[in-house]
Amino acid sequence: MTTELHSQWIPIASSSDLPLRHVYQAKLLGREFAVWRADDGYVNIWENRCLHRGVRLSIGINDGRELKCQYHGWRYANRTAGCTYIPAHPADAPARTICNNTYPAQEAHGLVWCGEQAVGEIPALDGFETATTLRPIPINAPRDFVIEALTCYSMADGCAGLVNEDGSVTVTAGDGSAVRLFVQPCDSNHSVIRGVVNRAAQGADHIALLRTHSQALSALRRKIEAQAAQLEALEPMSAPIGRVAEDLVDIPAASTDGRNADLRVQVAAKERTAEGIVSLRLEPLTGSRLPTFQPGAHIDVHLQNGLVRQYSLTNGPGETDHYTIGVKREPDSRGGSTAIHDSVQKGDVLAISVPRNNFPLRRDAVNTIFVAGGIGVTPLLSMARTLNSQNLGFEFHYFVQSDEHVAFKQAIGEFEQAASLHKGLSPDETVAVLRKVLAEPGHARHIYICGPGPMLEAARQVASNCGWSDEAVHFEYFKNTVELDDSNSFEIDLARSAVTLTVPAGQTILEVLRENGINMGSSCEQGACGTCRCGVIEGDVLHQDVYLSDSEKAEGKSIMTCVSRAKSDRLILDI
Amino acid sequence: MITLYDYELSGNCYKLRLLMSFLGVEFETEKIDFYPGLQHKSEEFLKLNPLGQLPVIDDDGLVLRDAQAILVYLASKYDSSGQWYPTGDPALLGQVSQWLAFADGITGTASAARLHDSLLYRHLDIDSARAGAHNLFRILDEHLYFAELDGQDWICPGDHPTVADIACFPYIMLSEDGGIPRMDYPAIRRWCDRFKRISGFVVMSGVFPAGPAPAKEAEQAA
Numbered sequence: 149m150t151t152e153l154h155s156q157w158i159p160i161a162s163s164s165d166l167p168l169r170h171v172y173q174a175k176l177l178g179r180e181f182a183v184w185r186a187d188d189g190y191v192n193i194w195e196n197r198c199l200h201r202g203v204r205l206s207i208g209i210n211d212g213r214e215l216k217c218q219y220h221g222w223r224y225a226n227r228t229a230g231c232t233y234i235p236a237h238p239a240d241a242p243a244r245t246i247c248n249n250t251y252p253a254q255e256a257h258g259l260v261w262c263g264e265q266a267v268g269e270i271p272a273l274d275g276f277e278t279a280t281t282l283r284p285i286p287i288n289a290p291r292d293f294v295i296e297a298l299t300c301y302s303m304a305d306g307c308a309g310l311v312n313e314d315g316s317v318t319v320t321a322g323d324g325s326a327v328r329l330f331v332q333p334c335d336s337n338h339s340v341i342r343g344v345v346n347r348a349a350q351g352a353d354h355i356a357l358l359r360t361h362s363q364a365l366s367a368l369r370r371k372i373e374a375q376a377a378q379l380e381a382l383e384p385m386s387a388p389i390g391r392v393a394e395d396l397v398d399i400p401a402a403s404t405d406g407r408n409a410d411l412r413v414q415v416a417a418k419e420r421t422a423e424g425i426v427s428l429r430l431e432p433l434t435g436s437r438l439p440t441f442q443p444g445a446h447i448d449v450h451l452q453n454g455l456v457r458q459y460s461l462t463n464g465p466g467e468t469d470h471y472t473i474g475v476k477r478e479p480d481s482r483g484g485s486t487a488i489h490d491s492v493q494k495g496d497v498l499a500i501s502v503p504r505n506n507f508p509l510r511r512d513a514v515n516t517i518f519v520a521g522g523i524g525v526t527p528l529l530s531m532a533r534t535l536n537s538q539n540l541g542f543e544f545h546y547f548v549q550s551d552e553h554v555a556f557k558q559a560i561g562e563f564e565q566a567a568s569l570h571k572g573l574s575p576d577e578t579v580a581v582l583r584k585v586l587a588e589p590g591h592a593r594h595i596y597i598c599g600p601g602p603m604l605e606a607a608r609q610v611a612s613n614c615g616w617s618d619e620a621v622h623f624e625y626f627k628n629t630v631e632l633d634d635s636n637s638f639e640i641d642l643a644r645s646a647v648t649l650t651v652p653a654g655q656t657i658l659e660v661l662r663e664n665g666i667n668m669g670s671s672c673e674q675g676a677c678g679t680c681r682c683g684v685i686e687g688d689v690l691h692q693d694v695y696l697s698d699s700e701k702a703e704g705k706s707i708m709t710c711v712s713r714a715k716s717d718r719l720i721l722d723i
Numbered sequence: 724m725i726t727l728y729d730y731e732l733s734g735n736c737y738k739l740r741l742l743m744s745f746l747g748v749e750f751e752t753e754k755i756d757f758y759p760g761l762q763h764k765s766e767e768f769l770k771l772n773p774l775g776q777l778p779v780i781d782d783d784g785l786v787l788r789d790a791q792a793i794l795v796y797l798a799s800k801y802d803s804s805g806q807w808y809p810t811g812d813p814a815l816l817g818q819v820s821q822w823l824a825f826a827d828g829i830t831g832t833a834s835a836a837r838l839h840d841s842l843l844y845r846h847l848d849i850d851s852a853r854a855g856a857h858n859l860f861r862i863l864d865e866h867l868y869f870a871e872l873d874g875q876d877w878i879c880p881g882d883h884p885t886v887a888d889i890a891c892f893p894y895i896m897l898s899e900d901g902g903i904p905r906m907d908y909p910a911i912r913r914w915c916d917r918f919k920r921i922s923g924f925v926v927m928s929g930v931f932p933a934g935p936a937p938a939k940e941a942e943q944a945a
Contacts, residue, residue, distance in 0.1 A: 161909070163912075169916070169937045170916055173905075206906075211934050212937065212941075283868055355872050359869065360852055362865060445815060447737075539935070
């Protein structure tokens, strides 16, 4: 049941109740909240319930960037409450739909305010510009009953109390001292008295002031509770838990082109981070939240000149108030990197897609080795920052031409002890270093590689020679340099849709699907990113992508519909 | 070698496991089937403790009962720093003793409620046990709130926790098993986080670990 109170801002905590790395538990109008402050200061007010098994998140772990459920370790991001990792599915990226309910939060007057559907402003506290926040006093009595009783609160001679429009009570004493008391309705018979006094105090005076009010309010509480015990007991409030939050409703709508740019962001900063590389900080136009990302995720950036390019996010966990990407000026640019370097400016608005993660990071490895080449550092940076924040072991090998080419030095500085720079190596020297770095495959050891094609090929080859299995070697190409053959014609049977289509020479499976009104998400459209992956039920595939591993290609159970085709006359696809 | 007559789900036994872990004292355990075996009421066990209660320790022939008494004994004997049970400072020692007695009150209320709800001790008056626990929690929450304002992390003054913290911790942390939520006690909830971050902290069923503490400089900046 929604009442007028649901749209009011009501204090549910003192600011001092939210120290770093703590999870506070609150209740408002029958609904329980897990409340936590991230290391960046942001106050999160969430449904107190893990989406997995309903365990209270208020017993969870606040690691400063994410909240981890104690039960099965599901992790949720600061600000968005989107799930970033499910330990039982270490190799998969959680679906974006797994997102907890969040509630509005504001901090003012030393209090944290919330309202399920809060609108408007927090009450202005005229006369309380310099104030002291009182110790909260929980009380077993209904809100209205407590409000009534508080008008008789007395902390000095000649006190007079009156009820304000917002239901708070102002008590003024003869000497001009005043206290404003708010009653937080936790449940029908359970409230918390919170208040501010109209004077600042320091040291012993501060403690004495708080103690005086704590004792006076406790004494009043004894009276109120004795009276309230005589009242007829009210039914507890019910707070139905909605299935999805507002954020979820914003999931990109199905469309025919599959390359949606649902987000608008502003370029908040554009900086040179290394020779030939700029970093862009993208912030939301309104509010302070962008959709949840996972380490390894990329976004499509729709440029002013009509081109669409993919860039990996370099953000650390929980940094959902902005995205940072790094863009290298490509000497043989087809217009993408040049546009960003030369035309995009601070303040520009860009259209981007929501983050997609086709390069998920396992967090159950005993050791992880990152091999970054040049601008390939970007997705690996986000991954390394994640492992570092969880104190999980990893090595970070970054191959660059020279010192001037080292991008994102500050972020790399977060895990200095794990980072090794390899500068100015020839291809042969690079292979020699990789042989050492990748010398020891083993159980629960994983490699993540991203960099220019030749280096990536070399690293995969070295890993294979050293005995690493395909499952332990994860990689992401920037682009597909395979020469594409689209000369044959074949049929595709869409098993779920009960449709048969013909793919003629010169057209891709993806194009034929779209022409026939079948939506298929895509991003790079050159066989590098993995977004348009589709299951294959029957038929031989002519793989022309650089996303799937050799064993996945041999298995033949997936196809990249943007570039790959059929070897046989017919493919049965799982659509 | 110390032998602890132990039951895994007992908060009172957990107090001793905690202290011995904090002190790095080695011990053996003798498992007592408290529920459903009621082994603590067996003739054999009554010879060790005629009260028929856990925990009991045997330290090279010295047999002691009562969790608080054993905390005092173990800290006095095995903590050479004298911080866990500070006998040198009468004012501090008085406060430690005061809160050890308070912990007995928590056992009589919060633990009783838990026995009622979780281990089927249906003869206990559950409403009075819960109300009694809430009353004690209100007192401790106010105490810890003002201790924090004074820059104190622990129940008794000083930079180091004492056996009073250990004696109070388990049945507060397990109170939800007896239908006693701690939502109304934010200062107690913060103290629980600090307690779990003491080096050597161990968990028991129903007690979860805390996450890493914030860096000192980040804490101050906030």
